[in-house]
Amino acid sequence: MAKQKGIIKLKGTLGDITFYKTADGYVAREKGGIDKKRIESDPAFQRTRENGSEFGRAGKGGKLIRMALRTLMREAKDGRVTSRLLKILMDIIKTDTTNERGLRALQNGELGKLKGFDFNINGKLDTSLYTPYTVSTDRAAGSLQIQLPAFTPNIGIEAPEGTTHFKLVAAMSELDFENNAFVFDGSESGILPWNAEEIAALDLIASVTANSTLPLLQVMGISFYQEVNGQMYPLKNGAYNALNVIGIDTP
Structure with a gap:
């Protein structure tokens, strides 16, 4: 793979060279590869088909999680969150000891590996929120x-320069990987001043289906704001906002 240089950047195919844009810039590579029909039928590519099947399953699972948390991820995500999440989900699929290779599934893997995942690598919850909190899940x-x-905000919260206010959020999502469905609920603290005045205890509550037999993904996040002339603006367009998987309860 080669990077494109110069003023004019190309996209598309020219002869045997394909030009395209990635997160790392404009690149070019030579066309090639094995015929698709051969991959789909040749016994020599059995492992490839198995890997492709599980990769697709992980991709769908990642999309389901992103859809379930869409409203929160709009405020806290980075440009590589999709690929970072996919990597963890592939690791989870490989822990499925119930199904044979190629048929392994997320719901049968060690979903606890998701705990601690930050949706915004530039804004991590454990380096922003230092106030202790307790989590209670009632399936x-x-x-x-x-x-x-x-707690006192400017002591319990490490905020980026320019912060005048903040907001805490919490949510839970019931994930049905087999049927590609979810149930979501969340709550937030409202926008609070980031200063030296103590704020009262906070309760953040979310509810999904009672007695669910599906995985319950729990997240918590913090968003930073700057007040200008009485208006609240996301600090640096949410560049430092955090959203973290604080737990996942499995049946």
Whole structure:
């Protein structure tokens, strides 16, 4: 793979060279590869077909998670979140000991590997929120409760330069990987001043289906704001906002 230089950047195919844009810039590579029909039928490519099947399953699972958390990810994500999430999901599929290779599935793997995943690599929850909190999950009731004691914002929260306000969010999503469906619920603290005045204890609650037999993904995040002339603006367009998987409850 070669990087394109110069003022004019190309996209498309010219002869045997394909030009396209990636997150790393404009690149070019030589066309090639094996015929698709051969990959689909030749016994020599059995492993390739198995890998492709599981890769596709992980891709669908990643899309389901992103759809479930879409409203929160709009405020906290980085440009590589899709590929980073896909990598972890592939690792999870490989932990499925129930199905044979090529048929392994997310719901049978170690979904706990998702815990700690940051949707924005530039804004991590564990380097932003230093106030201790407790997480309570009641599968029978389908509820999530995150409790934070009273705290002083400029001590309990490490905020980027320019911050005047912040918001805490929490959510839970019931994920049905087999049927590509989800149930989502979340709550937020509202926009609060980031200063030296103590704020009262906070309760963040979310509810999904009671007695669910599906994985329950739990996330928590923080968004930073700057007040200008009485208006709240996402600080640097949310570049430092955090959204983290704080837990995943499996049946």
